[in-house]
Amino acid sequence: IQLTQSPSFLSASVGDRVTITCRASQGISSYLAWYQQKPGKAPKLLIYRASTLQSGVPSRFSGSGSGTEFTLTISSLQPEDFATYYCQQLNTYPYSFGQGTKLEIK
Amino acid sequence: QVQLAESGGGVVQPGGSLRLSCAASGFTFSSTDMHWVRQAPGKGLEWVSFIRYDGTNKHYADSVKGRITISRDNSKNTLYLQVDSLRAEDTAVYHCAKAGPLNWNLDQWGQGTLVTVSS
Numbered sequence: 001i002q003l004t005q006s007p008s009f010l011s012a013s014v015g016d017r018v019t020i021t022c023r024a025s026q027g028i029s030s031y032l033a034w035y036q037q038k039p040g041k042a043p044k045l046l047i048y049r050a051s052t053l054q055s056g057v058p059s060r061f062s063g064s065g066s067g068t069e070f071t072l073t074i075s076s077l078q079p080e081d082f083a084t085y086y087c088q089q090l091n092t093y094p095y096s097f098g099q100g101t102k103l104e105i106k
Numbered sequence: 107q108v109q110l111a112e113s114g115g116g117v118v119q120p121g122g123s124l125r126l127s128c129a130a131s132g133f134t135f136s137s138t139d140m141h142w143v144r145q146a147p148g149k150g151l152e153w154v155s156f157i158r159y160d161g162t163n164k165h166y167a168d169s170v171k172g173r174i175t176i177s178r179d180n181s182k183n184t185l186y187l188q189v190d191s192l193r194a195e196d197t198a199v200y201h202c203a204k205a206g207p208l209n210w211n212l213d214q215w216g217q218g219t220l221v222t223v224s225s
Contacts, residue, residue, distance in 0.1 A: 033211040035151075042149065042201055042218065043143075048211035086151050090210060093165040095141075095153040 001025055001089050005098035011038035011106045018075045020101045022070045022087035030066045037100075038083045046085075047072065057089075108132040110202050110216030110217050117222045122192050122206065126219055128185040128202030133214075136180035140203035141212055144198035154200070170196075174207075192223045 002025040012018050016023035020030065030050040035043040045054045050070055060075040074081055081106050087098040114126040128140070142154040155176040156165040164176050175188040177207035185202050206213035 023170065031210065035212075038152075042211075042215035044215075045206070045211050045213050048206065048213075054211070054213065088151075088153070088212070094167045095156070095165075097143075097151040097153060100150040 001028060001092055001096055003089055003096055003098035005085075005087060005101050008099060008101060010101055010103050012077055012103065013106045014077050014079055018074050018077060018103065020072045020087075020103075021083055022065075022072070022098050024070075024089055025066045025070045027067045028091035031089060032063075032065070032070050033088045033090060034061075034063055034072045035086045035088065036049065036081075037082045042087055043086065048090075077103075108204065108214045110204065110214060112200060112202055112216045112219035115200065115219030115221045117224060118192055119225050120192060120194060120223055122223075123188070123190045124192065125223060126187040126188075126189065126221070128201055128216055130183045130185065130202075130204070135178075135183040135206065139209050140178065140185045141203045141205060142176060142185075142200060143212070143215075144196075144200045145201055145218070146195070146198040150200075152198070156205075157185070189221070192221075194223050197221060197223045 004023045006021045013100045032050045034047040037043040051063045061074050084102045086100050109131045111129045141156050154173035157176045173191045189207045199220050201218040202216045204214040
């Protein structure tokens with residue numbers, strides 16, 4: 001299953017609301033997770049089952065979608081949110097990741 | 107707290123082999139499914155392999171099938187990845203990751219070990 005994220009690059013300012021989209025090449029129900037990765041660090045789980053917030057993750061992060069189209073929304077960007085974001089499907093092996101969305105400071 | 111510590115990376119010639127290890131602590135390893143994910147320099151994440159908590163079920167990415175073997179030793183709380191017939195495109199940081207409940211996510215990751223395939 002191929003996952004396509006859009007956009008691949010996103011420039012935004014602190015306080016902005018941003019949305020990242022992940023499209024699957026076939027239906028994956030709600031078996032989608034979102035991760036945040038900062039340079040030189042391991043990925044961090046943000047959201048799973050498309051919309052469930054991982055414990056400890058700020059509520060400004062939210063996810064939605066099912067089937068083939070999913071979104072990750074950050075309601076009000078904070079300085080620590082500038083990172084690369086990946087979606088991952090966990091519906092069918094082999095599992096797969098999107099190509100990533102790099103969120104940069106405008 | 108959960109700790110995952112990978113080791114075994116290094117520089118290896120094309121066609122060579124490596125065995126990567128992931129030492130786990132802070133959770134019940136013997137009851138937990140595990141994954142390997144890799145990331146080539148400057149590139150995105152690539153899921154590599156999965157092993158069920160008891161070792162009875164394994165899955166591999168198409169790109170590595172036949173060259174990689176995942177295994178575990180629950181008595182040592184250690185996950186392994188045997189990588190054979192290494193190619194330049196296998197150059198990457200290899201992370202082990204713990205599966206979350208019901209395998210709905212990868213909820214904890216190690217920092218990774220770098221494998222460089224070069225002559």
